[in-house]
Amino acid sequence: MRFVPDLERRYQRYRQLRDGRYVRQLINLLIAFYILFGAFDWLLLQQQVERVLVIRYGLGLPGMLGLWLVLHTGRRLLPVERIVFFSLFWLSFTTLLMIRVVPEAFTGPYLLGVLVIVMAGITVGRMGFWVSLSFGVLFLLSFLAVLGPVLLDNAFWLYYLFLSCGAIVLCLLAQFTTDRSGRREFLQKLMIHRKNHELRKLNSRLRDLAEVDALTGIANRRSFDQVLEEEWRRAQRRGYSLALLMGDIDFFKAYNDALGHQQGDICIRQVAQSIKASVRRPGDMVARYGGEEFAVILPALQLSEAATVARMVCDQVRTLRLPHPASPVYPFVTISVGVAAMVPQEQHSPAQLVGAADEALYQAKRAGRNGIHLGVTPAAPDTEGSDGR
Structure with missing residues (x-):
């Protein structure tokens, strides 16, 4: 689901302008929630919270702040959907690392949290379908890489992996529809713009015919x-x-x-x-x-x-x-x-x-x-x- 190269570049520039402000607000919100959830880490884990806080504030937060700086720089170093992609991946990856180090009795909230990150990210992150698909695949690979050693020992983890795959597929179907609608909207706007341009040219031509002498090129x-x-x-x-x-x-x-x-x-x-x-x-x-x-x-x-x-x-x-x-x-x-x-x-x-x-x-x-x-x-x-x- 892509346009020809020239039209695709125009569409991506259009999305960059359309989604820039939304993405900046989204990243600000993600960083704020990521910081605040440190308090819930402490309430949940008490004396066992140290390793989770190291991952959250020593690894996850610096990466998010780095992406925030890239997003707010005057030069657009990355397209906004790429910044959303890396932000969501970093949030989900560091949450998977937290799941690996917390006691098994407390993994439930973190498993729920990482699934929310993935589902919400695909549906409201304003990423294109192929970027969303790449994010879903990368999440599953990182899930296997981080939690793979425990999958075979516990049927619950296999069930969770299957649930995650199903949720990602459903979200991707929704994103496919959204992306297709966005592309149709872009084409409609482009066609309207071209028709308006042609009408302006026609009006200018008619005005010339009405106001300019055909033989001499001066006013009639x-x-x-x-x-x-x-x-x-x-x-x-x-x-x-x-x-x-x-x-x-x-x-x-x-x-x-x-x-x-x-x-x-x-x-x-x-x-x-x-x-x-x-x-x-x-x-x-x-x-x-x-x-x-x-x-x-x-x-x-x-x-x-x-x-x-x-x-x-x-x-x-x-x-x-x-x-x-x-x-x-x-x-x-x-x-x-x-x-x-x-x-x-x-x-x-x-x-x-x-x-x-x-x-x-x-x-x-x-x-x-x-x-x-x-x-x-x-x-x-x-x-x-x-x-x-």
């Missing part, structure tokens, strides 16, 4: 409208200016007619990436507004500052040096940009800002293209003007 019109509304409300709350650029590739229809629609798509894609490279602030947004038209949202910029960005956009597009055989103003592809900015007020709306930038773009085209034009808005009564190359 829908995303632009959403972000503009958000930035408008934010600027209105904080009382700062919101600027908008509207750009359009000059004589693009003539470009398509001369070079074909496929080359036109390449041109749009390159211009979009060029504009994106010119707008570098984290809060700025470049979007394809429609066709060969682009929009740039510039939060917290005045009209003059936005004009500087617009000039950079025009310069960046010109540096592409994409040949435009049908342009009457420049031998390469150029862009015209309208600039608008305003401090949003209650009586204003984002549509007014878009309208002002669009009107400025129209004026830039009327002025000869390949340049920018500053628009006028109710909240930005700057002097209207054009700026060519």
Whole structure:
């Protein structure tokens, strides 16, 4: 009952994280009971207790404390189930040694105690099935090694050995069921995690399809409208200016007619990436507004500052040096940009800002293209003007 190697390693790491705290508490409890049972040794054996206490406190307790240190060290020297394995074995082995040295009349409580250690250890020790099986076999071997010389002389010991084997088998059956259930639970969690991961990837893909323009890789019109509304409300709350650029590739229809629609798509894609490279602030947004038209949202910029960005956009597009055989103003592809900015007020709306930038773009085209034009808005009564190359 094991997974393939890679999955088995993941499962063991999962168990290490899941059971770490439980095992630490279990070991603390075992050590506490082991120490306290020294008092019952004395009550039971009185003057004959010396050899038992030597085994308990001179041999058993140092071993348990050593395992406690290994468990609580910052570095995981052993998997937690191995620490449980060694702890249970050490408890049972030292108890068997005590059985060997106590008078025969007092062996009953110790025999009962060692059987409780084995049964409880297998069922509540959070060990895997194979580790539990190894512990059961090792206990039986240690039982034979320590108490073997007296087995043939007393039928009671043979009966106890048979009883121990039966108890171990029953506990292992229970542990087999528990281990199988744990592995199924792990697989279910893994499948749910993978499905959630696939859903997140699908949602991300759907979000990209809804918000990203497929041709250019920049934001689409829908995303632009959403972000503009958000930035408008934010600027209105904080009382700062919101600027908008509207750009359009000059004589693009003539470009398509001369070079074909496929080359036109390449041109749009390159211009979009060029504009994106010119707008570098984290809060700025470049979007394809429609066709060969682009929009740039510039939060917290005045009209003059936005004009500087617009000039950079025009310069960046010109540096592409994409040949435009049908342009009457420049031998390469150029862009015209309208600039608008305003401090949003209650009586204003984002549509007014878009309208002002669009009107400025129209004026830039009327002025000869390949340049920018500053628009006028109710909240930005700057002097209207054009700026060519």
